Amino acid sequence: MATHANRLPVAGGFALRGVSPLTLLTAGLVAAVCAVPIVYLFIVILGEPAAAWQAIWRQGTLRLLLRSLALAVAVGFTATLLAVPLAWLTGRSDLPWRRGWTVLSVLPLVIPSYIGAYLFVSAFGPRGELQKLLGVEQLPSIYGFSGAWIVLTLFTFPLVLLPVRAAMRRLDPALEDAAHGMGRSQFEVARTVILPQLTPAIGAGALLVSLYALSDFGAVSILRFESFTQVIYQSYRSSFDRTGAAALAGLLVLVLLLLLTVESRVRRRRSYHRVGPGSARITADVPLGRWRWPAVGFCAAVALISFVLPVGMLIFWSVQSVAGEVDLGQVATAAGNSLLLAGLAAAAAAFAALPVAWLGARAPGRLSRVVDLLTTSGYALPGIVVALAMVFVGIRLVPVLYQSLPMTVLAMVIVCLPLAITATRSAVVQIPPRLEEAARGSGRSPLAVMATVGIPLTRGGMLAGAALVFVAAIKELPVVVLLSPIGFDTLPLVIWQQSSRSFFESGAIPALVLLVVTAPGIWLLVGRQR
Template structure:
């Protein structure tokens, strides 16, 4: 034993070195980390803007502008809207998902798509349809109606996906112990839906905080509508900045509340064997009420908006389809949508790569910075970029670059989540195998990793594209002079009560959004293994 040469030790060291070399990302971990840090710092510009404006205003000014009756009124409106709308979205989302996934409902495949369809109709188009059909519609009740019909699919889609992958063996065991159908649902199924329900509720609440067009059209005041009025009247005055600070605080409270309600419980299935098929409960005499309820939801959320848009198109005649009217807005929308989606994917890639291939507390912290920023309303991001571009880089104010940067910050998590899933399905060993066959690390990365993650990147780009097509608030604040997207052109016409002139833009947004919504629905089913 004493004559054993130390060669294995040297070889082992060489193996470790070789393995370390093979594991190095094509651009190097340090370069990727530096790039991800720069992206994270860039994404914190809106939050830094809010903090800076609050601190520089002075405590006396903050109290004067925040502690006043108008802020109390806006706060009451916003909180009431959330407290009423979120439970209604939960009721429709969970109830619809249960009927589609766990009952013998007739036509359930068709209803599964129909319940996701309202996402293809922007909330401000929904508001336009309802306000032009019922002109007296206004206030909290109107805001709740339109918001519920527009946003309940944000709860329905994740809950339906979760129901599709729950192991029915747990429910069968509970039933064998004497629990009835309602007992099984309340004590077994509902707790397993908590993550999907809290996540969907958070999305609904954040949309309620950020929505401008839908509520402005029905004359319902929220923080976002009030900030826009302040900006238009005083161009980013102190009062608007303080309202933005309160709005950001509400966003942070919602994120904190969702994390607490989500909890740390896990509901994964561990064990051998195939998962059983879910038991579909017979509706019996409840079949007709269930069908009528779903039909009512479909008519109110999709039927009335489509009918209203088509009605105004027919009333406007062929002249509303003159290419000179809508073609520039369509082309600019497609240009910004495609450019913003591509840029967002490129910006998201370094962070997604670090999160999957070099996971650590550092990479998770970088990710968190993007999620915090994206939770802010578009109007806050818009105000931040207006102020920063004017004071720091005046030459880029109201340029396409600033608008694209705002789109990236607002919708980066949509790309990040998809890229992470795609990179997770591209094993590192395949990259190493390509290098062992003579490919350089850079070539192996492009031929293997990038190729395998391309479908997920395309899915993320599609979701970002959908968001950009329907984005209104940040576009109104940051778009260069002469820019007319479908959303801003629609808003200009509808604000002038030119419902016939606004109809083509509304229809085009719906037509563009429909395939993207279908893609989102299919991705959720794929994630559920269905």
């Protein structure tokens, strides 16, 4: 009846009860492949250690690092503030038109942050639409920290919302009833019963958002926030200093280690599956009463700023540029390529995430922390670093596959894997371990246990993970530019070509097409969430 709160055995060394050798082996394999960027950084740094030191000890590195860390934490925090109430309203209350708000609250994910940033500048920046509308000479500057903070929050908060909403809907009402029965107030129940059960979901989501903010290049450069990632890009692009860039990227790995440690503290040593017999009742919706309409207003305001307005501007520009020189045939081919690439990456990531998620859920400990660090590094590092690492390692180890589709898919998996791991792991922690134990006890092979118990029970999480990877991969640019087969145009590539050629506005049509083809991913994410 109750969720038991005793501690799981913490694995040290190789005493890993709870996971099969097969899980261990495959998780290790996935981690080894994901280690490519870190290995590359080591090779480059060790090649010229003096130059690497010099790049790090340059004046301002620490300040830069702290600025970026501040942005990452700030974005994670505000995304949570936005996501938790929205998750509750769309997941647990009797909000009017809840289904519609559920979809709208996830849709900002389809807007790449670089496009969001550009739209933000066009709307609120100097000589922007708002300024024209108000007819004033100057508005407060939207460049710098605040602009990056707002934009990154607006287009990433669904990464917190999705796991939190899922966790809220899975809460066992028996727990709350019991707490109420003991005479605790609504607030007390929320604080002592509900919130502790949501912290892992909040932590995991906020981590994904923060790491995204840390590694983002497009939005911060458009908003002229001098971030750590931007300096890494500059080192490659304008001073051709690969050792300096690698040294700075190495520091970023250390920051990642720090953030991962914080997050694993939040998640570790609790268990969330039911131990009582039977399955959880469906949770009842909480009536909002006179808060109904203010709640609708809140949802509408968020949807307006994070989705409706940006899309409206894109449509407006598309209509304006329709007579222009956009090659619709090229856009269609690129859309097909994007779907193929993102689809393959999503499928591959869903399976690659499975053993890692299993290890993290069943045997949290030193080993799983190392695996977490390696599998998360590709997501936290700037895209250019991952792309160049794949270039460096790929052409030496598997020249046959160099600049082929499989290698592009692999790089994409490395960049997006944590999205799948997080979603899958949250499903694994809810399965009582005795189910697998029983299956194994009946003499099935580890593979058979995974196929008959593991995958069916985590299917929801795997699908959600695949959908998140799909949505992220379809927006990815640097990996595609350097690694894809020659002539393999994707939508972000076309948007980039169109907008670098003249004005961003001419990239509006491919950008709009990008949003439309990403829709299947969103449908997978919310379509299942009844």
